[in-house]
Amino acid sequence: MAATVSCIPTRSTAFIALLFSLFTSGSATDQVPLLMWSNGSLPPPLAPPTAGHITSSEQLSAYFTSAFGPGPHTLLLFLQDKLSKDDFTAFGDVFGNRQDSAFKHLEAAVQSSSSSVTFPALRWSDSSSVPALLQETLGVSPLLVDVDSLPHLDISASANNLLLISLPYCTSVKKPCKEVLQENDETIGNVLSIMTSKDVPYTAIYTGLQPSRVIKEPSTVNQPAGRVLLQTVENDVKPPIMFNNTGTPCIMLWAQNISVSFSPSKWIDLSAQTPLLDGSMCNATNSLLVLGYSAGISLRLSMSQRFYPVSARNWFTLDTVELRMNGSTASFVGNRSIYAPVEYSFHCQSVTSLRDALLVQDSLDFNVSDWNLNFVDFQIQGFGLSNKTNFSYASDCAGFFTAGIWMGLVSSLLMLLIFVYGLHMIMQVNTMDRFDDPKGPSISVPQTE
Ligand SMILES: *[C@@H]1O[C@H](CO)[C@@H](O)[C@H](O)[C@H]1NC(C)=O
Ligand SMILES: *[C@@H]1O[C@H](CO)[C@@H](O)[C@H](O)[C@H]1NC(C)=O
Ligand SMILES: *[C@@H]1O[C@H](CO)[C@@H](O)[C@H](O)[C@H]1NC(C)=O
Ligand SMILES: *[C@@H]1O[C@H](CO)[C@@H](O)[C@H](O)[C@H]1NC(C)=O
Ligand SMILES: *[C@@H]1O[C@H](CO)[C@@H](O)[C@H](O)[C@H]1NC(C)=O
Ligand SMILES: *[C@@H]1O[C@H](CO)[C@@H](O)[C@H](O)[C@H]1NC(C)=O
Ligand SMILES: *[C@@H]1O[C@H](CO)[C@@H](O)[C@H](O)[C@H]1NC(C)=O
Ligand SMILES: *[C@@H]1O[C@H](CO)[C@@H](O)[C@H](O)[C@H]1NC(C)=O
Numbered sequence: 001m002a003a004t005v006s007c008i009p010t011r012s013t014a015f016i017a018l019l020f021s022l023f024t025s026g027s028a029t030d031q032v033p034l035l036m037w038s039n040g041s042l043p044p045p046l047a048p049p050t051a052g053h054i055t056s057s058e059q060l061s062a063y064f065t066s067a068f069g070p071g072p073h074t075l076l077l078f079l080q081d082k083l084s085k086d087d088f089t090a091f092g093d094v095f096g097n098r099q100d101s102a103f104k105h106l107e108a109a110v111q112s113s114s115s116s117v118t119f120p121a122l123r124w125s126d127s128s129s130v131p132a133l134l135q136e137t138l139g140v141s142p143l144l145v146d147v148d149s150l151p152h153l154d155i156s157a158s159a160n161n162l163l164l165i166s167l168p169y170c171t172s173v174k175k176p177c178k179e180v181l182q183e184n185d186e187t188i189g190n191v192l193s194i195m196t197s198k199d200v201p202y203t204a205i206y207t208g209l210q211p212s213r214v215i216k217e218p219s220t221v222n223q224p225a226g227r228v229l230l231q232t233v234e235n236d237v238k239p240p241i242m243f244n245n246t247g248t249p250c251i252m253l254w255a256q257n258i259s260v261s262f263s264p265s266k267w268i269d270l271s272a273q274t275p276l277l278d279g280s281m282c283n284a285t286n287s288l289l290v291l292g293y294s295a296g297i298s299l300r301l302s303m304s305q306r307f308y309p310v311s312a313r314n315w316f317t318l319d320t321v322e323l324r325m326n327g328s329t330a331s332f333v334g335n336r337s338i339y340a341p342v343e344y345s346f347h348c349q350s351v352t353s354l355r356d357a358l359l360v361q362d363s364l365d366f367n368v369s370d371w372n373l374n375f376v377d378f379q380i381q382g383f384g385l386s387n388k389t390n391f392s393y394a395s396d397c398a399g400f401f402t403a404g405i406w407m408g409l410v411s412s413l414l415m416l417l418i419f420v421y422g423l424h425m426i427m428q429v430n431t432m433d434r435f436d437d438p439k440g441p442s443i444s445v446p447q448t449e
Helices: 011-023 057-067 085-091 102-111 130-139 176-197 224-233 405-432
Strands: 031-038 074-082 115-123 160-165 203-210 241-245 248-264 264-267 286-292 299-307 313-325 328-333 340-341 346-350 374-380 394-396
Touching: 031 102, 057 130, 074 115, 074 130, 074 176, 085 176, 102 176, 102 241, 130 160, 130 203, 130 264, 130 405, 224 346, 248 299, 299 374, 313 374, 340 346, 340 394
Parallel strands: 074 160, 074 203, 346 394
Antiparallel strands: 031 115, 031 203, 241 248, 248 264, 248 374, 286 299, 299 313, 313 328, 313 340, 346 374
16 A cells, blocks of 8 residues: 655645545544644654554554654644544545535645645544643643634744644534534634744644544445345344335335434334334325334334436435324434435435434424434335335445445546656656757767768
């Protein structure tokens, strides 16, 4: 694998390489990425990064010790409340052609720096570990600064400085994640330009106080695609919930865990019960699955399908999920993100009304605002089953991030790198113009005939 360090031929490819190294590491479970750049020279990481390597805090500490030897250092620590490498894939400039990357200033700063190092996966355990490690290494306490106070701050270039810039992460539903990250990026840009105007050499670090997403990657034996096959041989895989309309299956639902909560963090696990399906219905355009559980709890999932001229095909959407209990109803809308071609099923590892939700509360009744739903390993199909008793091909909500896609993407990036490098070499050959110097003696070729 390519090195994560600055030994990449051109600066323009440095950021690609950096992203590249971010993508090739393993699962995002309990890890935060760390980007570090400087106009001085940074040593390469002590252990050469291998795919999926998770850096421990001892390794990071050793690296900081080698990077910040004797002599004054000014360190800017951009510490975002939360960060995961998925944030770069979701909001960043993955293909180099997205004009609306949320990390424009960060990308520009890393590109224009003379060296940069990436730790794609830092084991995250203690939320204060990176600031604490830096404090220990530099022997100074972090100074919390903001963009407004920084211009008036006297920074002595002859002593160690640890400036901490705290950045928020998108926790409120009011502001889209991307906007928050863009504002953070603006802040990074402003801080860097203030530092440049102060003429203090610095090293900058961008990392998160904790992971923004703790995603358990599904283990390979439990891949959703394999479930249909496994179902016939393994008895411990429960059958899907199936609603038949006039004798033929028309709605199928499978979820490893269905749980609901009516007050914060008190979950009721419904997956062990076999629900009654009374009230379910389906016709050519609408499907309604009503799951009746004990204690007066019921779930109503309504789906519809229609023809979308833009894509020239029929799609189905999960429009609403209603949670009813003893006469009260909480309604959740699918936020238009739960959809699939009508011949397919929809699969998602997590369909929840909690943070980063696919389901969004849409109830008028204020009393139910605490109600929540959580489906784990969710698969649904409401159309196109026609006599089949297993799911059709699944359209996955996380399809963009599956291993296969990344493998393809990473190998294309590698090819691109090789191509760019080759092009670079060819350009060098063309510009070797020592013999074209018009002032020098021209080359004479003796005539033989
Ligand atoms: C590094 O130095 C170059 C040239 O002095 C400058 O253009 C660039 O903005 C600097 N980069 C950073 C990240 O300070
Ligand atoms: C629905 O139909 C399928 C296939 O015809 C059958 O296997 C299944 O038992 C039926 N389910 C119910 C609840 O009738
Ligand atoms: C289902 O999820 C709930 C809450 O998330 C949890 O309490 C319960 O143990 C889970 N059940 C299973 C079988 O995993
Ligand atoms: C299907 O059911 C929905 C809801 O009950 C109804 O509005 C719609 O007209 C029905 N469509 C057909 C083709 O019967
Ligand atoms: C709904 O009401 C019934 C009877 O009053 C009660 O037994 C049940 O626990 C209630 N359900 C919930 C989820 O509290
Ligand atoms: C999905 O939900 C988020 C958060 O509530 C909201 O900002 C966004 O506009 C919704 N998207 C759609 C397509 O409704
Ligand atoms: C909702 O709460 C209000 C006051 O808290 C109460 O008067 C009302 O009956 C509740 N509504 C339902 C449907 O429980
Ligand atoms: C479903 O299968 C049954 C028997 O296997 C058959 O009689 C029926 O015509 C089939 N229905 C459709 C829609 O293919």
